[in-house]
Amino acid sequence: MGDELKNKILERHRIKIAAAPQMVSRICGRCSYVNKLESKYCEGKGCNYPLTQLALDEIKAAEEAKFQALRNELVETKAAQHKKDSEMQMLKEHMAKMEESQLKITELLEVMKIAKFSDGKIGKDTTMLDEKRRVTIGYVDDNNRSVEMKVPLDGFEIDEASVDVATSHPPKRGARK
Ligand SMILES: [Zn+2]
Numbered sequence: 001m002g003d004e005l006k007n008k009i010l011e012r013h014r015i016k017i018a019a020a021p022q023m024v025s026r027i028c029g030r031c032s033y034v035n036k037l038e039s040k041y042c043e044g045k046g047c048n049y050p051l052t053q054l055a056l057d058e059i060k061a062a063e064e065a066k067f068q069a070l071r072n073e074l075v076e077t078k079a080a081q082h083k084k085d086s087e088m089q090m091l092k093e094h095m096a097k098m099e100e101s102q103l104k105i106t107e108l109l110e111v112m113k114i115a116k117f118s119d120g121k122i123g124k125d126t127t128m129l130d131e132k133r134r135v136t137i138g139y140v141d142d143n144n145r146s147v148e149m150k151v152p153l154d155g156f157e158i159d160e161a162s163v164d165v166a167t168s169h170p171p172k173r174g175a176r177k
Contacts, residue, residue, distance in 0.1 A: 026051040097142065104139055108149075111137055112156055120153055129153060 010016075026035040028051065033044030035051060040058075042049040050056045112135065120129035128135050134150040141147050 101142070108137055108139065109158075111135065112151060112153075113158055115153055116156065116158055 023037060025037055026039055027033070028035060028042040028044055028047060028049050030049040031042060031044040031047045033042055033047060035043055040050065040052050040055040042051055050059055115128055115135045120127045120133065120135065122128055130136060130150070132150075132152065133154060134152045137149045137151060139147055139149070
């Protein structure tokens with residue numbers, strides 16, 4: 001007996017057969033729009049709510065990928081910042097060393113200026129000159145070694161203008177009288 005015939009017999013006896021409930025649409029959980037069964041996302045105006053597990057998984061995966069990209073970006077930014085910081089640190093150290101060297105030169109010149117203007121005399125009967133009329137200047141070099149330099153006073157000429165341009169620092173000690 002076919003289904004149609006069976007239903008007709010039952011109908012004649014006033015027994016109603018309802019069609020088995022079947023999913024024919026997807027009602028949006030957010031805006032209640034009735035979507036077609038094949039819709040993955042709500043087509044209600046401006047809603048786009050996920051209607052299936054697959055759609056939900058897609059959204060989760062997309063968000064996870066976005067987070068991962070952000071995390072990667074953050075790591076890259078940090079690495080770049082770290083590189084910049086260490087470059088800056090190296091530059092600072094280099095500049096400090098250069099400044100120190102320049103100060104040393106300025107100080108050596110200062111000593112020679114003092115010697116030149118007083119002909120090597122410190123006070124009444126003391127001199128900074130040795131028997132060959134040389135000034136002995138001691139300083140510590142970049143490798144922390146103590147260096148002694150003997151500069152003959154008579155062979156040393158000071159040209160004020162070029163000294164000032166070379167050091168750009170005004171003399172610290174009272175060399176000018
Ligand atoms: Zn919706």
